[in-house]
Amino acid sequence: MPAPRGHAPSMRDVAQRAGVSHQTVSRVVNDSPNIRSDTRERVLQAIEDLGYRPNGLARALAHGRSRRIGLLMESSSHYGPMNMLRGVELAARRAGYAATTFGVTSPDEFDEGIDFLRDQRVDALAIIAPRAQSLESLARVTLPQACVLVGSMPPDADGFGPIPSLPRVGVDQALGARLAVQHLIASGHRMIAHLAGPADWFDAQVRRNEWFRTLEAAGLETPPTVEGDWRPQSGYDATDALLAIPGVTAVFAANDQMALGLIHGLSDRGLAIPGDLSVVGFDDIPESAHFRPPLTTVHQDFQAVGEAAVDLLLQRLGEASHGSPQQIVPELVVRTSTAPA
Amino acid sequence: MPAPRGHAPSMRDVAQRAGVSHQTVSRVVNDSPNIRSDTRERVLQAIEDLGYRPNGLARALAHGRSRRIGLLMESSSHYGPMNMLRGVELAARRAGYAATTFGVTSPDEFDEGIDFLRDQRVDALAIIAPRAQSLESLARVTLPQACVLVGSMPPDADGFGPIPSLPRVGVDQALGARLAVQHLIASGHRMIAHLAGPADWFDAQVRRNEWFRTLEAAGLETPPTVEGDWRPQSGYDATDALLAIPGVTAVFAANDQMALGLIHGLSDRGLAIPGDLSVVGFDDIPESAHFRPPLTTVHQDFQAVGEAAVDLLLQRLGEASHGSPQQIVPELVVRTSTAPA
DNA sequence: ACGGTCAATGTGACCGTTAACATTGAGCCG
DNA sequence: CGGCTCAATGTTAACGGTCACATTGACCGT
Known part of the structure; x- marks a missing residue:
């Protein structure tokens, strides 16, 4: 490998050395x-001699x-977004694309991010916007044609959402929630509480809605939900509110971390799981x-989401596609945090 | 916002509309x-009218x-690498840089990744290579001058490593391990086992070495280590091997996940934590x-690592710097998984 | 009144590629 | 053996910016 003197060698340098034209x-x-x-x-020899590498910027331009x-x-x-990020990046790379990430911490920065990435002339855009507020700011912007919303599945089955025109991929949250609740119902539970995620998160909305519907469809009572912030501590803090529900024997927590906090809270109060209360989580x-005890939960395959x-x-973009489904199917993983009522 | 007809407007289009030169x-x-x-x-009016945005590629070229x-x-x-990724990306963005990520799944792909990113003409390169094998493949490649190794702190305090010339930032793993072990020693434990991470990971090496040294320095016995793979299951699987150590009253696990698996294994065998055995983790x-019980562990600030x-x-790159330290100081978080012997 | 200075702008080349078209020369056929 | 085809290569112009330098006037002091 020759020491790079000054600039990196360009196509012209190679051409000159090989005695041909740059073309x-x-x-x-x-x-x-x-x-x-x-x-x-x-030419190949000249390329090797000079250690030439094509300039991706110029090529792209x-x-x-x-x-x-x-x-x-x-x-x-959060576990979900982080793993989707990883999933998308990995899948992109496998397809020969690199991912330029722009992480925002507040929804206001979405516009800035879109502008930045568009300025960078990325070929396509994947957006991980798990909260309703984020999508609202997206609605005001012109998006590139190759654009996909990752993981922000619409809160209602009819496809309602702030940006109906944008394609979406993600795990079927409603199905996941249904699996969880039906498992509890099948175990004989009659009063099933819900420890919900933050109301502005799509996933939290869907999981809550489906919990509600599934209970209604089974003719069961639907107690008021308790809302957490996804973190374990909020599950811990929700313990008393959940125990206040008369006759409660099971809780469907909107994610595993809150389930963990809840389990902690319950055991602090001397309650046994699943003896006194069954707990189901979400995410695996x-x-x-x-x-x-090992947590019964709903498994989501984020790798598959990225792939999709x-x-x-x-x-x-007009390239070959594998025809991946847009809704990834979650799976219930039954462990020992749930038992017959 | 005008409908983009054909191409995005260029500087020349704006110039024409404003009746000035492109310059x-x-x-x-x-x-x-x-x-x-x-x-x-x-000009600004023309820019607005046309919805002009400068082309980052051309600009970069x-x-x-x-x-x-x-x-x-x-x-x-894994928790560490993922969070460093996030930390670096966030810090880069705050400095006005975007991060182009190239994730590899095998050390062989490092060369490819470097080539790719170099071809993309990134200004600087941050490398997260937590295993020794990864660095070996890096040693064969010419790296850009602005390059940093994130989180791969050398296994020995004297700076030994496969690529001595490369600057590194990360959490002071040795200090973290020392804090953990000294906490156990201070609590009166005399036989402290170590549940190690995979031997080819730098962090695992440093934590193990420092555990060893700290015990030696205190004149305590150093039982054989048990090696896991970072995952909870491997901690669970290590339970019997650790319990086989005569007189063991405490275990320093190389990460929280393995600590969790171990706790699971211990409680399956009817042992109380910290009553029968104290457990310390790493990562928080x-x-x-x-x-x-809530885990005593060593907290690492990955955000700070990214910043650094x-x-x-x-x-x-010749830009202003905050003068961040290259070694981030970890902190011991004492919870209830540890108690006096 | 006149050269000098300086603010405001224009001109052309260049960054390192790819795309479109032009050119060369060898082989082939009637 | 002239014209045609086609493989192999060269030439020139994009792509959309930035940079170095040239060009205008207006204002200034003497």
């Missing part, structure tokens, strides 16, 4: 046909495609299997 | 001095700086405070 170098690099093999050889996707995300350390974080998102974007 | 538009955009205010006004940093990471879903994941990494890169 021929370009042809070799993009292995187009109709190059005499000895010419190709000579001329060609009009940057082979990068923008990843706009409401940056939180890696720790859940080793909670005390990228697949959809590639399709929009 | 004047450039001046307005970069608000350089010596522009008559009515000219500026006219001409200017030689892309205002992006590359983020090369051995992609795992959000769940730790609500484990049963970006700070160092900016310095290398």
